[in-house]
Amino acid sequence: MSRMIRFTRISTWLLFFGLSIGAMLLSSFYLYLRPGLPSVDQLVDIRLQTPLRVYSSDKRLIAEFGEKRRAPITIEQIPNLQLHAFLAAEDSRFYEHNGVDIKGLVRAAVELVTTGSIRSGGSTITMQVAKNYFLTRERTFIRKFNEILLAFQIERELPKNKILELYLNKIYLGNRAYGIQAASQVYYGKPVNELELAQMAMLAGLPKAPSAYNPLADPQRALSRRNWILQRMRELGYISDAAYELASRAPITASYHGAEHELKADYVAEMARSEMVRRYGDDAYTDGYKVYLTVDSEKQKAANDALQAGLEAYDHRHGFRGPLGHLDEDTMATGEFDKALGSYPTYPGLIPVVVTKLSGESATVYSRPTGETTMPFDSMKWAREYRDENRRGSEPTKPADVLKVGDVVYARPQSPAPTSSEADGELPETVAKPFMALAQLPQVEGALISLDAKTGGIEALTGGYSFEESKYNRAIQARRQPGSNFKPFLYLSALEKGKTAATIINDAPIVLDDADQESIWRPENSGSRFAGPTRLRKALYQSRNLVSIRLLRSIGIDYTLDYLKQLKIDTSGMPHNLTLALGSGTLSPMEVARGFAVIANGGYDVTPYLIDRIEDSRGNILYAAPSVIQCDDNCNDLAASSPTSEAGFPAIRTAPRLADKRAVYIMHSMLRDVIRKGTGRRALALNRDDVGGKTGTTNDQQDAWFSGFNHQVATTAWVGFDTPRPMGRGEYGAVAALPVWLDYMKVALKGAPPSYMPRPNGIVTVKIDPETGERAAPGNPDAIFELFREENVPAQQSADTIRNQDNGDAVMPQELF
Structure with a gap:
């Protein structure tokens, strides 16, 4: 008995000594590690790595940039079943323990011994928060002890609830998804509050091993994990037996969903991304900024569609360049087309297909998205053989004239037009099936820019046919000759120097020495026709080159270049010779659009901009585009007194006057005549009298332009090859570019009331003789009205002048050199 008592005492002392030593060691570790532990207050203020998101002005998501996809969410927005699924999988005693669950650790140890694996884990959710937010992933005792201390x-x-919310927003759930909301979108394409029970359990199975239990990478293993979680939820009383039975039998419905982009605007998205990186560096990708642009989603879609349609129309006019490739006999025999087609890129609206069968009326084609589909012959009739920019082969009469079995070509999926019964809401007797139309990727390129004429906000911009095919943004990066699109700036400078819309200049051949080329220069009009003495108004709407050259020589090259600088048009690419009159300098489409916006708004400065405002992850406004105030005088005083926002950015930006408003008003009238009577007549399809514009075509039709406006909006369209070369006979601005502009403006101006520049003081309307440009004599039956600045009104014709005119000897102005 005494031996037993002695053994008990010794054991007790040894246990006490061991516990004391353990307590001392733990206390020593705590005292050693405690000063280095981070403050929990940091958790409240910590910034989750959230991607940069770019939105249109009407809040449509355009793009998302960043390595980690994350969409922070509050715990109130998460369904209780989803919370229970994570608790069942990771920490069923979360609301009972104080950060470390001894029972959970024991249970994990028992699982390891009995099954050889740990399914529920030993770390609590609080310990995982400590690890994910503050600690590294190294497997050491010190790190684990830090984790425990931080959990407490x-x-x-x-x-x-705050701890659980932090956990659910931070955890990595595979496929670049961080946090439950992002994972819900990635795997199921919908927010977490729309998930079904089986889907909730599937997400709850991911934290343990996002790659091993990923339904996309290993569906069977993910299914086993999901059903175990559903079983745990039933055992814990979170779900009923019936709910368990139904959910555990549900099939796997997960599939990869990219970012939910509501508006395709890749070129403007890249412009916004570049600007955000310039402002914030690499933090732009992780700090959850939201960027709202000036771009309108409806107008942007119209710009995309208009440019693509215009480039495809040009492409069809010049013929079919042949198939992309041809599949060998073995592949055709086996019918294993998917792998072969996978080597050909896909573009928006265009998919590669292989021809599997030909008949007299159609081709049968196979594509990976749709399987076998019909390609009617009507969709191939455009496909005459391309020979060069001016020549095509004969018109095809059957599909075999265009395609062969085994050819790989691009096709555009088409939906049949509804029948009259369908339009009336009735089902047709036979339902027409979708079909494919033969297509090809255009080689020609283009750009379209539309600006708010007053503020400079970019309402729509596209820099090419496909951002996937080429990241080169022609809207802002391409510098091309504007051709006759430049003439409004020349004519405006002439109006300010005292010329009038009635000034007569001779449209006749001219021969000039070209000192730069050491040769003779013989400029011509389009069509090589000459009209003789011509009023400036008529010369502009008929785009007379010889008049423009004589006009430039009359007012002076230096004066004109100085005036362009006054308009803030870049002159670095402008020649110092008479070819300037024909638009031989170089400007980007954006610079041309900006120049037309200055004319459109009445002559005030325009600074194009894309970003309307920037918000941080909490919704605080970090930047907002300032309001624009147009000013004729005291602009510097207005700018100096401009208030600043709380964030420190200016609230007002002044737009000083750059051009005489009366000259600009007359230019509006002249450019409206370009559409009413001249080279822009195709724009009459808008049925609007408030729109003016100008075509532009360079030598050999290498560049085609159309720029047009009303008082509110200015839009420029350009078409050409990236490496300048002729586009072919007849590819003038009115043919290649104006239809792009027109298709866009039909949408941009739909429902908008007419917008004219107000008539300024100092404008006089008088009758003139259209042949002489002089003030018409009373009773002249051919007299027409013309606008003048009051100091430029021509004098009343004298009786002698009238008699001379009657004799055919009218005195002509001096511009007839």
Whole structure:
């Protein structure tokens, strides 16, 4: 008995000594590690790595940039079943323990011994928060002890629901998805509050091993994990037996969903991304900024569609360049087309297909998205053989004239037009099936820019046929000759120097020495026709080159270049010779659009901009585009007194006057005549009298332009090859570019009331003789009205002048050199 008592005492002392030593060691570790532990307050202020998101002005998501996809969410927005699924999988005693669950650790140990694996884990959710937010992933005792200490500290200072919310927003769930909301979108394409029970359990199975239990990478293993979680939810009383039975039998419905982009605007998205990186560096990708652009989603879609349609129309006019490739006999025999077609890129609206069968009326084609589909012959009739920019082969009469079995070509999926019964809401007797139309990727390129004429906000911009095919943004990066699109700036400078819309200049051949080329220059009009003495108004709407050259020589090259600088048009690419009159300098489409916006708004400065405002992850406005105030005088005083926002950015930007408003008003009238009577007549399809514009075509039709406007909006369209070369006979601005502009403006101006520049003081309307440009004599039956600045009104014709005119000897102005 005494031996037993002695053994008990010794054992007790040894246990006490061991516990004391353990307590001392733990205390020593705590005292050693405690000063280095981070403050839990940092959890409240910590910034989750959230991607940069770019939105249109009407809040449509355009793009998302960043390595980690994350969409922070509050715990109130998460369904209780989803919370229960994570608790069942990761920490069923979360609301009972103080950060470290001893029972959970024991249970994990038992699982390891009995099954050889740990399914529920030993770390609590609080410990995972400590690890994910503050600690590294190295497997050491010190790191684990830090994790335990931090878990206790977090539990003391934060409520349970806040800890759970932090956890669900931070955890990595595979496929670049961080947090439950992002994972819900990635795997199921919908927010977490729309998930079904089986889908909730599937997401709850991911934190343990996002790659191993990923339904996209290993569906069977993910299914096993999901059903185990559903079983745990039933055992814990979170779901009923019936709910368990139904959910555990549900099939896997997960599939990869990219970012939900509501508006395709890749070129403007890249412009916004570049600007954000310039402002914030690499933090732009992780700090959750939201960028709202000036771009309108409806107008942007119209710009995309208009440019693509215009480039495809040009492409069809010049013929079919042949198939992309041809599949060998073995592949055709086996019918294993998917792998072969996978080597050909896909573009928006265009998919590669292989021809599997030909008949007299159609081709049968196979594509990976749709399987076998019909390609009617009507969709191939455009496909005459391309020979060069001016020549095509004969018109095809059957599909075999265009395609062969085994050819790989691009096709555009088409939906049949509804029948009259369908339009009336009745089902047709036979339902027409979708079909494919033969297509090809255009080689020609283009750009379209539309600006708010007053503010400079970019309402729509596209820099090419396909951003996937080429990242080169022609809207802002391409510098091309504007051709006759430049003439409004020349004519405006002439109006300010005292010329009038009635000034007569001779449209006749001219021969000039070209000192730069050491040769003779013989400029011509389009069509090589000459009209003789011509009023400036008529010369502009008929785009007379010889008049423009004589006009430039009359007012002076230096004066004109100085005036362009006054308009803030870049002259670095402008020649110092008479070819300037024909638009031989170089400007980007954006610079041309900006120049037309200055004319459109009445002569005030325009600074194009894309970003309307920037918000941080909490919705605080970091930047907002300033309001624009147009000013004729005291602009510097207005700018100096402009208030600043709380964030420190200016609230007002002044737009000083750059051009005489009366000269601009007359230019509006002249450019409206370009559409009413001249080279822009195709724009009459808008049925609007408030629109003016100008075509532009360079030598050999290498560049085609159309720029047009009303008082509110200015839009420029350009078409050409990236490496300048002729586009072919007849590819003038009115043919290649104006239809692009027109298709866009039909949408941009739909429902908008007419917008004219107000008539300024100092404008006089008088009758003139259209042949002489002089003030018409009373009773002249051919007299027409013309606008003048009051100091430029021509004098009343004298009786002698009238008699001379009657004799055919009218005195002509001096511009007839």
